[in-house]
Amino acid sequence: MADTETAPTRPGIYSRGTETVDAILKAALSVLIEEGAEAFTIRRVATTCGLRVGNVSYHFPKKEMLVQVLLDDIMENYENKLELSVRQPELSDEDRLRLVIVICLDDICSKRTTHLFTELWALANHNNFIAERVRSFYAKVHDVIGEYVQRINPALSADEVHTLSIFISASMEGTTPFLGYNKPWNDKMPAITAISASWFIDLVKSMKPGDIAALTKRLT
Amino acid sequence: MADTETAPTRPGIYSRGTETVDAILKAALSVLIEEGAEAFTIRRVATTCGLRVGNVSYHFPKKEMLVQVLLDDIMENYENKLELSVRQPELSDEDRLRLVIVICLDDICSKRTTHLFTELWALANHNNFIAERVRSFYAKVHDVIGEYVQRINPALSADEVHTLSIFISASMEGTTPFLGYNKPWNDKMPAITAISASWFIDLVKSMKPGDIAALTKRLT
DNA sequence: ACGAAACTTTGATGAGTGTCCAAATTTCGC
DNA sequence: GCGAAATTTGGACACTCATCAAAGTTTCGT
Numbered sequence: 001m002a003d004t005e006t007a008p009t010r011p012g013i014y015s016r017g018t019e020t021v022d023a024i025l026k027a028a029l030s031v032l033i034e035e036g037a038e039a040f041t042i043r044r045v046a047t048t049c050g051l052r053v054g055n056v057s058y059h060f061p062k063k064e065m066l067v068q069v070l071l072d073d074i075m076e077n078y079e080n081k082l083e084l085s086v087r088q089p090e091l092s093d094e095d096r097l098r099l100v101i102v103i104c105l106d107d108i109c110s111k112r113t114t115h116l117f118t119e120l121w122a123l124a125n126h127n128n129f130i131a132e133r134v135r136s137f138y139a140k141v142h143d144v145i146g147e148y149v150q151r152i153n154p155a156l157s158a159d160e161v162h163t164l165s166i167f168i169s170a171s172m173e174g175t176t177p178f179l180g181y182n183k184p185w186n187d188k189m190p191a192i193t194a195i196s197a198s199w200f201i202d203l204v205k206s207m208k209p210g211d212i213a214a215l216t217k218r219l220t
Numbered sequence: 221m222a223d224t225e226t227a228p229t230r231p232g233i234y235s236r237g238t239e240t241v242d243a244i245l246k247a248a249l250s251v252l253i254e255e256g257a258e259a260f261t262i263r264r265v266a267t268t269c270g271l272r273v274g275n276v277s278y279h280f281p282k283k284e285m286l287v288q289v290l291l292d293d294i295m296e297n298y299e300n301k302l303e304l305s306v307r308q309p310e311l312s313d314e315d316r317l318r319l320v321i322v323i324c325l326d327d328i329c330s331k332r333t334t335h336l337f338t339e340l341w342a343l344a345n346h347n348n349f350i351a352e353r354v355r356s357f358y359a360k361v362h363d364v365i366g367e368y369v370q371r372i373n374p375a376l377s378a379d380e381v382h383t384l385s386i387f388i389s390a391s392m393e394g395t396t397p398f399l400g401y402n403k404p405w406n407d408k409m410p411a412i413t414a415i416s417a418s419w420f421i422d423l424v425k426s427m428k429p430g431d432i433a434a435l436t437k438r439l440t
Numbered sequence: 441a442c443g444a445a446a447c448t449t450t451g452a453t454g455a456g457t458g459t460c461c462a463a464a465t466t467t468c469g470c
Numbered sequence: 471g472c473g474a475a476a477t478t479t480g481g482a483c484a485c486t487c488a489t490c491a492a493a494g495t496t497t498c499g500t
Contacts, residue, residue, distance in 0.1 A: 459482100
């Protein structure tokens with residue numbers, strides 16, 4: 001149960017092999033996004049990339065291994081995208097946080113992200129490996145947001161910054177099933193993005209040390 | 221494709237039959253929550269409620285039919301819970317909105333809701349019937365929230381009220397994969413609930429007609 | 441260009457799936 | 471209680487699934 005979270009190693013030694021592995025991973029991601037976890041089958045993956053079932057099974061002897069390598073690949077990809085978006089030219093911390101919010105919400109509108117993350121959230125319910133990788137990814141997201149929150153409002157404690165980061169991140173991710181790709185209220189995304197970009201920054205700026213504790217205490 | 225959204229009729233005529241159908245639906249929900257959509261199998265449902273496969277198959281000749289009746293059952297259940305929570309004693313509109321927020325976030329922490337809705341969001345990606353029922357449910361949630369938003373800030377247009385309701389609802393639902401049952405930051409839920417209960421109401425009160433349009437325009 | 445190792449093909453295996461059916465049993469209006 | 475209809479049983483069907491092994495083919499260091 002615990003060892004299901006250890007990292008697998010990516011197969012493919014000869015150049016032909018690595019090309020095949022690339023094709024398999026690409027096809028696997030496509031199946032997951034286009035057809036969902038239900039259809040995520042060695043056979044369907046093989047068909048999608050024009051390979052034989054036995055061949056896919058040779059490179060990934062266990063299906064779980066394909067899932068794990070694929071997920072690592074996906075997450076690395078998203079983390080790179082995140083790193084890249086953060087490395088923006090001279091901007092104020094406020095503008096940087098605004099930019100991160102806009103980029104996140106924009107990305108959520110892509111078919112890839114909308115489908116992928118809803119599937120991952122569901123799979124994380126009963127798969128420790130996926131749960132851990134998803135957690136680790138969002139921990140990085142919270143760190144990025146938290147860095148700007150701290151700079152915008154240096155008076156806040158680390159815990160308060162963390163809480164605010166989670167709140168902002170969760171609020172954004174929550175748009176996925178409602179305002180994401182092909183979702184019922186997708187047309188409202190520009191307005192929601194505008195509200196988010198403006199109001200989350202106001203929230204960060206106006207929050208005072210002790211406010212969260214006071215609010216939490218009052219609510220009980 | 222379009223007709224997959226038409227409602228099925230619940231089987232069971234004799235009392236014994238209805239009892240069996242009840243047992244099947246209860247078992248089906250349990251399997252979905254405890255083991256996930258991947259394990260949602262006629263055979264597993266039958267085993268869970270101690271019935272024979274053929275018997276389940278008699279009452280629900282097609283698996284899709286079981287899914288549809290189950291989903292209608294679930295959604296009706298949630299809508300009743302929502303109605304009940306709204307019908308609270310003499311409170312101000314502000315307190316009512318606060319209460320709805322607290323109740324929603326509290327419910328999200330239950331294993332049932334955390335697991336169920338993450339599964340439904342994923343299934344909605346490729347199943348029109350599920351997508352439509354989920355949409356219809358959240359439309360009702362938005363209506364409830366919107367009613368109080370409108371009363372708290374009567375100056376807002378219907379569209380602005382709708383946008384704010386979606387924003388509040390999406391923000392709350394976004395806590396599911398991160399702060400829900402058994403999720404990594406579940407311990408932060410009290411603080412997030414406190415921030416939400418206070419801040420969303422401030423947002424509603426301070427929003428002025430035209431603000432959303434102005435923010436949206438400025439962002440582009 | 442030899443040969444070991446990597447890759448691919450082919451076919452088979454056993455478990456699991458949804459669906460169906462005929463016969464046995466139970467229910468309930470009359 | 472009779473009897474038709476509803477329910478339950480047990481088994482069967484044709485699939486798809488992940489996995490495997492043995493035999494071919496290709497690659498690439500030497």
